Amino acid sequence: MDHLSQLTQEEFAPRAAQYDQTATFPAKNFETLFDAGLHAPAVPIKYGGLGLGHNSDILTLWMMTRELAKADLAFTRCWEGHTNIQVLLTANANDAQKQRWFEGIVQRGEKWAGWSGEPLSKVPGQTSGIGTTVKVVEGGYIVDGCKVFATGADGLQWAILFVSTAGTGAVRHNDGPANSVLMLACDLSDPSVSFDSTWWKPIGMRGSVSYRVQFDHTFIPKENLIGYPGQYLLEEWQTRFTPQYGAAFLGAAEGAYGYALAHIKKQRREKDAYVQHRIAKSMMNIETMDLWLRKVARLWETGQHQQAKEAGNRFRYLSEKLALDTLEHCTRMCGARAMIQPSPLERIYRDLSFYTLHDNCDRVLASIGQEVLGQESDRAFFNSSGNNQGKS
Structure with a gap:
């Protein structure tokens, strides 16, 4: 933590204004973390990470998040996504997936995020809808459509796409059965994946570059399916x-x-x-x-x-x-x-x-x-619209 605090004060804080003003991905910050050996905090020790997690030392991971947020909340949002995915892969990926993807994180500094954002209700002035569809095909899946709030956007190498075979809405806004939701790892170098930076003109969090992302018949091989259908919601x-x-x-x-x-x-x-x-x-x-x-x-x-x-x-x-x-x-x-x-x-x-x-x-x-009060509640997404996601 002392080393991270020093990096936060000496490097991340001075860069924060530039990333905010230019609304650009904090690439140099991630390079600094990688050089310091702090890029893979939630990757298991056996794969070269620090091994932080809910069953061991989740407090240290959250304290790292807290430290970064003192200097740059937008950069911290990118960090959160990157580390959350490490936790998710540790628990749900198979051995071959862990070997492949953790090697990229630990050895090459690859960056990840998880993208769900498919709000179905429209705001004043919005003419086109938002959402993805996924089709099961031989050898994998075809994803079409768009998501918003794609944190990290083209600054990343990989993203877990939360999609539903029941239709648009991903996890937060989908009314389909829980087992319709899939977690698909998408290689963002695929030319069928594109980003719209003009969508992202917010009052704050500009450096999180949470663009609109478009999938044009994007093929995801079946070996990139993480866990079992519905696992994210059911667990x-x-x-x-x-x-x-x-x-x-x-x-x-x-x-x-x-x-x-x-x-x-x-x-x-x-x-x-x-x-x-x-x-x-x-x-x-x-x-x-x-x-x-x-x-x-x-x-x-x-x-x-x-x-x-x-x-x-x-x-x-x-x-x-x-x-x-x-x-x-x-x-x-x-x-x-x-x-x-x-x-x-x-x-x-x-x-x-x-x-x-x-x-x-x-x-x-x-x-x-x-x-x-002992009533049914959605403690995952706080949704009161009557769908069946994350209910307790």
Whole structure:
């Protein structure tokens, strides 16, 4: 962790503004991680990785996410996807797949992500639909259509495509049976895969380059099917990754807090009573998130899976609320000048405000309430539309 902290302060933080301004993939950051031996944290030790995971030391992986998020939340999003896939492959890939893909990660620094994004409802001004179809053919599968929020886009070498034989919607928005959902590893050098960068003009998280991706009769060989049909939903794999969001929100809040603390000390405002109130609230928010992160990690590491899933969703909700509250305190302490580029607080404000919208916090809270009341709930995707995904 000490080495990662040093890299974060000396290399990742200084590059963050450039990746944000140019909306480009943080390739140099991943090269730095690879050179430092930190590119494969969740790859098993026998394959050359660090062996971090839910059954051993998931806290260290989440603390790494937290550390990176202090400097660059968009880069952290790419890191999250890359490491989540390592966890997924470790548990669900067969031996031949692990040997092939882990070698690429460990030896060549290949980068991965998981892509699901197929929102079916349209927004004002949207004329074309979003979604993929998958057809079973001899020797594999044919994927057609498009996805959005394809984090990492053309900066990656591989992506796991979450697709459904029942139609569009992938995992989050599909109404088909759970066993219709497949995990297909796609080689992104395939010329039938293309990206539309013009789709990605967000207020924040620009460096995550979460483009629109198009599949034009893309063939996926059957040996690239990971696990069994429906495994991601039936085993509630999303619940293992939900705490990563909280770790990232916590790190971003700490980044804002660090800037605010330096700001008020520079201006010698330590005796301002209102500053004292806001800095105290910010610190207690961060301490609370830290305690929850450690609690969720301990539950996973000690095999208390049901309790870990429940606590993970509570941490997801609390971390969003507490991180945004901390951000509000920090901006009020620092004032308008801190909201002007190149202030890092300005970028954190945009990134965190945008990233917390990944899940609907109202639905997250409702799912927690449903669980408390003994009702059926979707603890994987917090979906209340009546489909059968990830229900408990």
